[in-house]
Amino acid sequence: MSFLEHLDELRKRLVRSVIVIILAFAVCWVFSDKIYNFLSIPIREALSEASRRQLPVEGRTGDEKVLSLASIKEGDSGRYIFDRATKVGSTVVSAGASVAATVARDAAGKLGLFTTEALITNNAVISAGVRLPVEFEQTAVGTPNADERMTVTTTVEPFTLYATVALYAAIAISVPFLLFQIWGFISPALYKHERAYVTPFILLSSISFVVGAAFAYYILFPPAARYLLGLGSDFQLLLKASDYLDFITIIMLAMGGIFQMPAITYVLARIGIVTPKLLIKHWKISLVIIMIVAAVVSPTGDIPNMMLFATPMMALYVVSIFVAWFFGKRRRTDAEAKENTTI
Template sequence: MPLGAHLRELRNRVVVVAVAVTVLSVVGWVFYDEVFAVLGRPLAVAAAEAGREDDVTLNIGSVVGVFDLKVRVSVFTGVLLASPVWLWQLWAFITPGLTRREKRYATAFVTASVPLFLGGVALAYTALPRAVTFLVELTPEGIVNLVDTSMYLGFVMRILLAFGIAFLLPVVLVALNVIGVLQARSMLRAWRWVVVVSFAFAAVATPSPEVTAMFFLAVPMTLLFFVAIGISALNDRRRARRDREEGYGGLADEEVSPL
């Protein structure tokens, strides 16, 4: 496919994603209060665990900041709700040259990607109170900690999206294996680096002195990586067997050919 056609296809898919996110952001706007309460809960839990309910509170510094905050939370909700759409568009864009047989993997890709993405978001959300508790406990006694709402929600939304996207890594690896770009043995050779990066990422994303929080996030990421290796190995074996069968078939045709 020419470069121009690729760019037009990318533009069309970006437009589809943008429309889906915009429409579903309206849902986030309507249910803003409920979403805000869910995002603010980790701070409330952390303050209660630290015994600082009266000293730690969210704060908005300007009138305009209220509107900006509502827009950001609404768009964040739209991105989460539109995950099936943009995951499908991603798959369709990176695999335009697949055969009809290989395109059947598209449904499996989206079916696996959406739960993994939302599962990563949910897992990060359950670990957030531990991380926020550690940060809240740094507040000196007698000091009221007026947490900037915009910065706090930005921190929470970045963590949630980061772990949701991180949990998509195994599906991306399997997708690259399906289109023949990456083999299972290549992934296996890099397993040490993947484990180190997974734990480093979890340590940075959960700034808590408790090791359990880091393991709580890093171990599932590592396990999913090895699951991707297993699925890719099965696919490599299936592809090699099909190539051998097609090779033998071609050889037999040549032997019986009068030419």
């Protein structure tokens, strides 16, 4: 093919890809609110955890300690310490006051913290058995409360947000077709027998993309979100929905692309372009590239967060070496491939 023919082929592949993405966008737009709610679950859980007030109680051993509400179970008892002025019934209890309490269920079966002794405060008496204003049960993930909602700054931002969600989702579900177009563009440069790897390439790459995106969503992002929210615990957080959406989708798309490493290595090793010796020889350069990519993808430039993203990439590089070693072949021409088949 001449240079102009290559350009024309590229134009055709790009046009087809754009058409498919547009069609996928139309479908994803219908479900954009559900997709957004799904993507926002990790940050809502992190916000809920960050806003959950810890419960200062005296441990059963007699030592003063701070227990998370999530770690307390029915039957536990100790002293509840009011860390701020709190209204109990019609009485305001001053900060620093304490009362013996136990974890039990009320008549409706809801878990709560109840006093086991009378508390005298501000010339009033709070009798034993009074429920303290401590919530144990969290709001369901599907229905965010006020503390978990993100903010928008303009009236058109919700529309833009859902459109962006639909676009990212359209790109994600179009990955198999986009990979087929990429293969179709580069296949003329390959031998005929090498083009037979199109099916395993698309299948493995599509699976790798889904696994990578899921790894980012379920494994990488939650600890990163908790770490970042922990850094901002001394500030009033107003998290913009658009910033969060860009953040999590870029991470998911990036990890989906990074997880292509073994799949691409498999195809290149079968063709004979990549060998385990080549990957081992250039491991230092690869390590530098991995650290650069991790620094770009990670939300902050600190070492712990960066290693959170670099570690799976390094693991994938090692996996790729074994893939190349197990599936690698010497590159052959069509004539050599035909001769070996005949023999």
